[in-house]
Amino acid sequence: xxxxxxxxxxxxxxxxxxxxxxxxxxxxxxxxxxxxxxxxxxxxxxxxxxxxxxxxxxxxxxxxxxxxxxxxxxxxxxxxxxxxxxxxxxxxxxxxxxxxxxxxxxxxxxxxxxxxxxxxxxxxxxxxxxxxxxxxxxxxxxxxxxxxxxxxxxxxxxxxxxxxxxxxxxxxxxxxxxxxxxxxxxxxxxxxxxxxxxxxxxxxxxxxxxxxxxxxxxxxxxxxxxxxxxxxxxxxxxx
Amino acid sequence: xxxxxxxxxxxxxxxxxxxxxxxxxxxxxxxxxxxxxxxxxxxxxxxxxxxxxxxxxxxxxxxxxxxxxxxxxxxxxxxxxxxxxxxxxxxxxxxxxxxxxxxxxxxxxxxxxxxxxxxxxxxxxxxxxxxxxxxxxxxxxxxxxxxxxxxxxxxxxxxxxxxxxxxxxxxxxxxxxxxxxxxxxxxxxxxxxxxxxxxxxxxxxxxxxxxxxxxxxxxxxxxxxxxxxxxxxxxxxxx
DNA sequence: CGTTAACTTGAATTTTGTCAATGCCTGTGG
DNA sequence: CCACAGGCATTGACAAAATTCAAGTTAACG
Numbered sequence: 278x279x280x281x282x283x284x285x286x287x288x289x290x291x292x293x294x295x296x297x298x299x300x301x302x303x304x305x306x307x308x309x310x311x312x313x314x315x316x317x318x319x320x321x322x323x324x325x326x327x328x329x330x331x332x333x334x335x336x337x338x339x340x341x342x343x344x345x346x347x348x349x350x351x352x353x354x355x356x357x358x359x360x361x362x363x364x365x366x367x368x369x370x371x372x373x374x375x376x377x378x379x380x381x382x383x384x385x386x387x388x389x390x391x392x393x394x395x396x397x398x399x400x401x402x403x404x405x406x407x408x409x410x411x412x413x414x415x416x417x418x419x420x421x422x423x424x425x426x427x428x429x430x431x432x433x434x435x436x437x438x439x440x441x442x443x444x445x446x447x448x449x450x451x452x453x454x455x456x457x458x459x460x461x462x463x464x465x466x467x468x469x470x471x472x473x474x475x476x477x478x479x480x481x482x483x484x485x486x487x488x489x490x491x492x493x494x495x496x497x498x499x500x501x502x503x504x505x506x507x508x509x510x511x512x513x514x515x516x
Numbered sequence: 517x518x519x520x521x522x523x524x525x526x527x528x529x530x531x532x533x534x535x536x537x538x539x540x541x542x543x544x545x546x547x548x549x550x551x552x553x554x555x556x557x558x559x560x561x562x563x564x565x566x567x568x569x570x571x572x573x574x575x576x577x578x579x580x581x582x583x584x585x586x587x588x589x590x591x592x593x594x595x596x597x598x599x600x601x602x603x604x605x606x607x608x609x610x611x612x613x614x615x616x617x618x619x620x621x622x623x624x625x626x627x628x629x630x631x632x633x634x635x636x637x638x639x640x641x642x643x644x645x646x647x648x649x650x651x652x653x654x655x656x657x658x659x660x661x662x663x664x665x666x667x668x669x670x671x672x673x674x675x676x677x678x679x680x681x682x683x684x685x686x687x688x689x690x691x692x693x694x695x696x697x698x699x700x701x702x703x704x705x706x707x708x709x710x711x712x713x714x715x716x717x718x719x720x721x722x723x724x725x726x727x728x729x730x731x732x733x734x735x736x737x738x739x740x741x742x743x744x745x746x747x748x749x750x751x752x753x754x755x
Numbered sequence: 756c757g758t759t760a761a762c763t764t765g766a767a768t769t770t771t772g773t774c775a776a777t778g779c780c781t782g783t784g785g
Numbered sequence: 786c787c788a789c790a791g792g793c794a795t796t797g798a799c800a801a802a803a804t805t806c807a808a809g810t811t812a813a814c815g
Binding site for chain 1: 761763
């Protein structure tokens with residue numbers, strides 16, 4: 278629906294990339310000119326250690342970003358959602374693997390050229406900076422979660438983050454999508470699949486959420502979920 | 517000793533900040549012109565939530581960077597060492613508190629002016645970018661540590677990071693400094709002081725390290741320490 | 756509609772946290 | 786320079802939380 282409009286805009290605005298007259302107003306504009314590539318669920322866009330040749334913008338679907346310890350332990354350091362960029366804040370090599378959780382569409386941009394374009398259009402700089410700051414802020418939130426939160430707080434924080442990401446998206450009854458598996462969630466939250474499963478069951482029994490299949494659930498009590506996420510000052514509530 | 521020299525250089529090179537002739541070659545040069553401020557152990561440079569007015573460069577001493585959860589749980593997201601910058605990768609407000617672990621000296625730079633200078637001297641951009649990338653890489657390492665490493669691996673990884681930071685610094689027998697308390701270490705590693713203490717004792721008994729007071733220790737078996745940190749591929753060693 | 760991977764649930768185990776008591780640096784003041 | 790105090794660290798015993806191991810169940814996909 279929206280994509281149709283933005284695709285048209287792409288051709289009219291920067292149909293000729295070497296023409297100095299075109300002025301990308303936003304980082305998104307930069308990517309509009311790139312061909313869409315598709316990856317199936319489970320396919321990797323790139324691997325940890327690969328030469329960091331490209332920057333990607335996710336058009337649709339979800340990516341998982343992860344690292345593997347020597348003995349196979351996996352840590353998912355983040356999920357990437359439509360509109361997000363991957364591969365910006367690193368030097369010569371990717372520090373992590375980026376893999377499609379479900380079928381995804383991405384736009385690719387050579388890093389060299391990406392840097393040149395950003396240098397050429399200074400108004401893009403603050404946008405890029407803002408994205409890097411958000412990435413840094415998310416990493417810090419995740420460190421707090423991993424260092425000090427309980428299993429229940431981790432799961433609730435995770436669900437809450439997803440609720441909040443859908444910015445004023447459509448309806449008012451929060452129904453969220455969980456395209457990733459329990460193992461993905463466990464590796465993101467520093468837990469086992471069993472603990473994630475038990476916690477989900479627990480908050481479902483408490484009617485805080487209502488699962489709808491394995492990959493979607495309704496948030497019945499958002500305030501309670503926020504409390505359980507450990508994001509309330511001095512709760513000290515009667516239980 | 518060195519500071520005398522750098523202070524002199526400051527006046528000769530950028531004594532007149534509005535003079536366009538001076539060219540800071542490095543980010544360090546930018547800070548050379550700023551007056552040194554001192555903070556005692558325990559004093560805060562700024563608090564989480566404060567308006568992010570300044571960027572700081574640490575001249576000497578160590579800072580802890582932390583956030584507090586509603587009920588008092590503290591998470592130290594990083595330590596800052598001489599030469600490091602604090603307050604760069606954030607927007608309008610500080611996302612964390614920065615506190616002196618021991619007596620520190622810092623140079624302060626207004627964010628507004630810092631941004632202007634970086635815009636004015638494009639050769640500073642890649643340096644700033646590199647620092648932000650390193651910060652991001654460190655945050656990811658920390659997420660891996662917190663999500664999947666055992667207490668012993670966490671403590672050994674921490675010691676190893678400190679060993680590696682002193683880049684070819686003087687002698688060859690690794691003696692390291694731990695200015696922070698066990699509570700600081702615990703809050704950084706997502707453990708309790710008791711677990712940190714027990715783990716330290718354990719690797720000391722195994723002669724991997726040799727404590728020298730509470731705030732220093734010698735690394736006797738660096739290879740073993742690296743193994744214990746969980747950074748070796750497929751160990752599968754006889755125990 | 757059937758297969759199979761993904762998920763859930765239960766019981767036992769392990770790791771780390773909590774509580775409590777003791778010990779010992781480190782920095783202060785004599 | 787030494788003695789002392791108090792905070793910081795260590796150690797031990799016990800408890801709690803999460804993991805591991807082992808079955809069962811279920812929902813997603815062809």
